[in-house]
Amino acid sequence: MDVFFNLTLNGLATGMLIFLLAAGLTLIFGLMDVLNFAHGGLFAWGAYSGTWLYATTGSFIIGILGAVVTGLILGLITERVIIKPVYGNHVQQILITLGLMLVLSELLKVVWGPNQLSATAPDFLKGSFEVGGVIIIKYRLFIIAVGLLVFFAVQYVLKNTKIGLVVRAGVMNKEMVQALGINIKKVFMLVFMVGSGMAALSGVLLGPYSGVIHAEMGMEFAILAFIVVVIGGMGSFPGSILAAILVGLSGSFMAYYVPDLALAANMLLMAIVLIFRPQGLFGWKG
């Protein structure tokens, strides 16, 4: 029972990290029709900048906020300089964002050196506590709480504000949104920035969770995020959290029981969803 509970908690925490990364990706793809392979790079920059800021200032909160701001700024620059010229051309998007991913990873090495950095949780999030005989690790619970908080906050904005309505409408029919007098390109920019900020948040939270961060971490997690986007349905925000939890849990349980099949299980999960629901679990069938 203890093992089962811990694997579940571990899977949920991993799922939340993947959700934070995938949610931005799914909105960017759904609304902007942009395949952003550099998303993992923004995630890694969030991890490095946040960990460095935490180490420098001693404040975990400053580390988190700094990572998010880094993500927002890098997102803005990426959208304006890299993505804007290639809107509507998937081949160019793949090439240029893959290139950017490599550049971002290499730049991490230039700034912080080629070795991996260690990352620790602040004291108040270290250790564990016991509930009904089950040991709960504080930091995992913290990640789950942050993930859920972000989910509900974004969900609130999407459901209850004009900008949220515009984003949801834009995912379905960009042309019509423009014909209603809305400058969709400004909305694109905002969504790209928020998506990048969420990726950076995911990155900085991952540090203390895994103990170390390294420049190639972006690509590793980006693959999981893409799997989540496909399973959840491209453009579906609620789909991304459900799919991320599925992927997190499957990874956690498979890594314990059948470690060799951990990644293959996610691929299998994606293949099964695609066979029965090609648009993903929550995908909108255009």
Added chain:
Amino acid sequence: MTIQLKLNEVETYIGQFHILQGISLEVRKGEVTVLLGRNGAGKTTTLRTIMGLNPSTKGTITFNNEEIQSLPTYSVAQKGIGYVPEDQGIFSELTVEENLKVAMKNESDSTKERLNYILNLFPDLKKFWKKPGGLLSGGQKQMLSIARAYVNDNELLLIDEPSKGLAPIVVEKVMESIIEMKDTTTIVLVEQNFMMASTIGDHFYIIDDGQTVQNGPMEVLKEDDEMRRKYLGIA
């Protein structure tokens, strides 16, 4: 009477296809101008070109004496032009309420007044207020699409084939609503249903092979069997 919209020798390509090859027309304020022509003649592309969705490559488009052919779509819409596309453009997963809220430029008293007016005109929209747009019937979707274009204080409405695929009784309802709207808004209507077009229209233009080939008061077309047979394939 004031000319509100003017197209002068407008040409448009879609990909490599030269769809509009010289569209010239004038729309008078307060009138319903109907664009007629066979399938593929360029009627829908004309509306899309006015909206900037398929930008023109030659010619000028003037709205209220201001050239708009180089403007992006959202700016054209902000000038006061509402668009009801052929496929209705409903946001399927948004409710009726949300579809209208996305369109509303503000929540001023006049917008609320227009919203009330439109809900009285289309009571079905009030009835299915919280229902996703994708679950509405074809007629209800058409009503929602028209309502969305009308809810703002637009000076001109471009309506593309509102009767397409609808049952005759629904067509009648849509037609009545457009007749009511024409008191307050100028309308450019693309319509294949000649009965509807001739009932609503004040003025007509016939488009053939991407060019405007005939125009005049609707009465002229109603009486000219030969013109109808030649360009529209109807007697």
